[in-house]
Amino acid sequence: MINPLRGMKDLTFEESRRYIHIISTAVNIAKRYGYSYIETPILEETALFKRSVGNSSDIVNKEMYQFEDKGGYDVCMRPEGTAGVARAFISDKLDRQPIKQKFYYHGPMFRYERPQKGRLREFHQFGCESFGEASVYEDFTIITMISQIFDALGIGFDLQINSLGCTVCMPPYKQNLVSFLTDIKEDLCEDCNRRIDTNPIRVLDCKNKTCQLLLSNSQKLIDNLCDECENDFKKLTVLLDQAGIHYTIDTNLVRGLDYYNKTAFEFVSNEIGSQSAIAGGGRYDRLVEFLDGKPTPAVGFAIGIERIMELVKMPETAREGIYLGAMNDDAIEPLLALAARKRLETKVTIEYNAKGFKSHMKGADKAEAKYVALIGEDELKNGTIWIKDIESREEKTVPLETF
Numbered sequence: 001m002i003n004p005l006r007g008m009k010d011l012t013f014e015e016s017r018r019y020i021h022i023i024s025t026a027v028n029i030a031k032r033y034g035y036s037y038i039e040t041p042i043l044e045e046t047a048l049f050k051r052s053v054g055n056s057s058d059i060v061n062k063e064m065y066q067f068e069d070k071g072g073y074d075v076c077m078r079p080e081g082t083a084g085v086a087r088a089f090i091s092d093k094l095d096r097q098p099i100k101q102k103f104y105y106h107g108p109m110f111r112y113e114r115p116q117k118g119r120l121r122e123f124h125q126f127g128c129e130s131f132g133e134a135s136v137y138e139d140f141t142i143i144t145m146i147s148q149i150f151d152a153l154g155i156g157f158d159l160q161i162n163s164l165g166c167t168v169c170m171p172p173y174k175q176n177l178v179s180f181l182t183d184i185k186e187d188l189c190e191d192c193n194r195r196i197d198t199n200p201i202r203v204l205d206c207k208n209k210t211c212q213l214l215l216s217n218s219q220k221l222i223d224n225l226c227d228e229c230e231n232d233f234k235k236l237t238v239l240l241d242q243a244g245i246h247y248t249i250d251t252n253l254v255r256g257l258d259y260y261n262k263t264a265f266e267f268v269s270n271e272i273g274s275q276s277a278i279a280g281g282g283r284y285d286r287l288v289e290f291l292d293g294k295p296t297p298a299v300g301f302a303i304g305i306e307r308i309m310e311l312v313k314m315p316e317t318a319r320e321g322i323y324l325g326a327m328n329d330d331a332i333e334p335l336l337a338l339a340a341r342k343r344l345e346t347k348v349t350i351e352y353n354a355k356g357f358k359s360h361m362k363g364a365d366k367a368e369a370k371y372v373a374l375i376g377e378d379e380l381k382n383g384t385i386w387i388k389d390i391e392s393r394e395e396k397t398v399p400l401e402t403f
């Protein structure tokens with residue numbers, strides 16, 4: 001028997017119902033915010049992710065599904081959606097148009113991580129990317145949109161925010177951080193030691209307790225922002241306060257992808273165990289330029305669908321459509337034509353075997369049909385069909401052609 005690969009799974013029945021509900025709720029809200037659907041390839045050149053997510057990130061270093069294709073190209077299954085959307089934005093020359101562009105997407109992402117609860121190797125994201133808007137109002141708007149999506153799905157969350165500064169304030173901060181880290185190098189863990197040279201900012205979110213303790217004495221970027229970044233961050237907090245969106249400032253929130261600057265945020269849930277991040281995002285004003293496009297400010301986010309699957313409050317399912325059944329063999333074929341006609345307007349479940357009344361009633365119940373419609377001997381003789389509304393219990397017999 002062939003099973004799915006480790007860290008990958010099938011979505012069926014209740015889970016797939018939840019999946020569709022989450023996606024359609026998010027899509028409806030994203031459309032109200034002016035986002036349009038974008039579909040980008042799952043397979044991209046490896047160079048795209050190296051240049052965007054970053055060579056020193058765990059995703060690129062350890063987790064990529066990377067291989068040489070039959071043409072000898074170095075390719076990679078996308079580990080996230082932003083890089084591909086930014087590439088498409090540039091490939092389609094949208095960076096050369098003065099219009100602001102907003103895209104939403106959803107689909108599978110691939111990271112070769114150690115699978116555990118909430119951490120898969122194939123998982124699904126719903127994401128949004130807004131290009132061309134530098135105002136912090138857009139950061140606020142995007143956070144509002146995510147909180148509306150979670151509210152609509154009945155999911156509680158904690159919002160954590162930080163600012164990662166810009167090309168003015170980040171480099172001097174990084175330099176200071178490196179000299180601070182170099183002094184305490186011997187006491188830091190192996191990962192942190194490697195990161196001092198490759199990506200010192202990532203040291204800040206090391207989960208090791210000793211490292212955390214040592215880092216509590218480090219300078220915080222949030223206290224060393226340039227005027228513009230500081231004003232924007234303050235503005236964001238004021239707007240969130242006014243909107244009643246509760247947040248905490250986490251000065252160690254740096255995100256695992258290298259393209260971010262200024263606003264960075266994560267939505268976390270305390271109901272799902274250690275993999276608690278249910279959405280993440282932020283501003284990435286330099287990514288389009290890194291990928292050889294015209295400098296374009298941008299901000300976006302992605303929600304991890306599997307992580308919220310168990311949290312979502314599903315709406316009650318209402319009975320829907322018609323169950324069609326025959327009580328003798330001759331009545332089955334007339335039902336086929338009727339099913340095709342009725343399917344133009346509603347859901348139809350048809351039973352191909354002639355059965356008794358009770359058995360059909362059970363079938364209609366299982367199909368969660370609103371109506372049951374049966375043809376027995378009398379109906380067949382008279383060219384009629386018997387119909388019952390399962391909820392109101394009303395029943396009637398009508399000519400087949402008028403049903």
Ligand code: HAM
Pocket residue numbers: 079080081082083111113118119120121123124125127128129256257277278279280281282284299300301302303304305306307
């Ligand atoms: P990310 O934080 O890497 O950001 O992923 C976003 C969300 O995807 C996470 O918060 C989590 O819910 C989910 N996720 C990540 N890895 C896994 C996994 N192995 N298994 C299950 N769920 C997972 C990004 O991907 C950015 N592209 C977000 C973004 C969009 N930033 C700007 N625009």
